[in-house]
């Protein structure tokens with residue numbers, strides 16, 4: 001029997017779920033019977049026709065789809081296309097999205113034959129065995145759902161979950177893993193979650209939290225490191241849940257060259273664990289906050305949140321410049337109000353992470369929140385991803401206004417361009433971020449720098465910014481963002497925004513723009529530096545600007561370490577890309593400025609082509625000339 005396993009991924013090169021299914025089933029031939037597996041990972045935007053053709057050319061008897069809220073629509077389309085062309089092929093859905101609505105999927109999609117319900121490995125082996133043996137499906141089977149001859153759906157409920165995680169063969173230690181040449185790898189060191197937040201699918205009711213053994217994790221991570229993967233994302237609910245375990249893992253990862261991303265609960269950090277993150281390759285840290293409002297936290301079963309500890313640890317994390325910190329909020333939570341959300345956003349922004357993401361609440365199937373939606377007065381879009389469309393405290397108009405707010409927040413904070421100017425406005429005008437965001441939206445619409453439609457559309461993209469890996473959204477290109485901010489600063493009617501403050505804020509927007517621009521070039525810089533051009537490691541790209549002492553003083557007030565010079569001794573600021581710290585700025589005196597002028601390499605010199613791309617923002621500087629050494 002030939003079994004094709006298919007999924008649609010947005011960013012990662014492989015599917016952890018499908019690798020696990022294949023590994024687990026391959027070791028249980030006595031249960032599955034003869035089976036050959038093919039894994040097909042497609043991009044979400046891939047053309048369904050082409051995907052189906054590719055899968056069917058392989059000649060499968062069974063086609064299984066790993067589904068989640070983001071790819072269920074594509075999966076349904078592809079399953080229909082498979083059945084249309086190859087009627088006898090058995091189609092199967094599994095994964096988090098299918099598991100919680102097997103009945104609806106089987107009723108709505110005649111082209112779907114089976115749903116694997118709950119954790120997939122054990123029931124999938126069972127299903128393949130039954131198909132291979134040609135068994136009739138009559139009485140309910142745990143972990144499987146199907147339609148009987150009369151069209152009625154038979155479901156045996158959640159299947160058996162693994163008890164001992166190490167029974168899952170490691171895809172990373174399997175022969176040929178390195179040869180697959182995966183650059184973006186998902187990694188799971190445990191399943192489930194110790195907490196029970198009402199909105200979240202990690203707190204699974206059908207299985208407790210289970211960990212891979214530490215030995216297994218160490219060997220997996222070593223294999224991933226040897227494979228040369230450039231990005232590793234831990235999909236653990238909370239990477240730092242168990243401090244001892246997390247520290248061991250981080251120590252094993254010391255010297256890791258990949259860019260590592262983790263989800264954490266900030267309160268669970270200690271100083272030692274934070275200090276281990278950068279050398280383990282951790283670059284992106286997603287930090288769940290959801291809300292700062294006590295009544296909201298109670299309503300979602302997150303009473304364990306400790307505001308003081310959160311802030312304290314965020315401050316410690318901010319001292320590690322290699323880390324990009326993304327604090328996550330949710331808009332539309334039960335008991336929250338537009339005013340409560342604004343308070344949460346203001347507090348989160350004032351903690352000064354690199355990004356604050358504001359997700360719209362999703363009524364994910366399988367969560368307590370989705371089950372209690374009526375009782376809580378939450379109205380969700382019936383189609384995936386089940387966005388909140390209204391509630392007792394958020395009218396549809398309120399939700400539109402949330403999009404306005406997140407748009408301004410993306411431009412003035414997450415993009416990186418406006419954040420220094422924003423901080424200046426906050427103190428000069430004595431306002432909170434959300435009040436400035438309102439003004440920014442009003443002025444942008446009035447001046448026509450962004451249309452209302454564009455604002456609402458961009459505001460729906462809750463998680464983006466200069467330091468996210470995702471591509472820039474049309475409308476948020478850095479030059480456009482800078483132009484909009486500069487125009488706003490010239491026309492804003494904020495109380496207390498006098499001429500001098502406007503000038504300082506405008507220069508600060510330039511400062512933010514230069515750092516954000518360097519940040520957006522980091523992939524090119526990393527590639528060039530990694531391509532054996534060793535001088536590039538010690539000679540990062542530089543560009544220069546000069547700012548009046550008032551601007552330098554404001555940057556110092558905001559906590560920037562620009563070097564040793566007093567504002568009046570500064571001839572300019574050098575922007576450069578530091579291999580470990582990322583984009584950095586350093587104040588230089590007259591003597592250093594003239595040294596840089598002499599040593600700057602002209603456009604005509606022989607240089608690698610990537611430098612041509614970057615020439616606009618780069619001067620190649622010899623090591624000796626850099627004050628940072």
Ligand SMILES: C[S@@+](CC[C@H](N)C(=O)[O-])C[C@H]1O[C@@H](n2cnc3c(N)ncnc32)[C@H](O)[C@@H]1O
Nearest residue numbers: 199200237238263264288289328359360361362
């Ligand atoms: C895997 S969760 C966990 C992070 C971490 N364990 C915590 O609790 O803070 C990742 C993020 O997804 C977002 N998220 C999860 N479920 C959501 C839902 N139903 N609607 C909107 N956002 C959600 C939350 O903001 C959450 O911080």
Ligand code: SF4
Nearest residue numbers: 193195197200202237
């Ligand atoms: S939000 Fe975080 S802590 Fe809460 S259940 Fe989900 S993963 Fe666990």
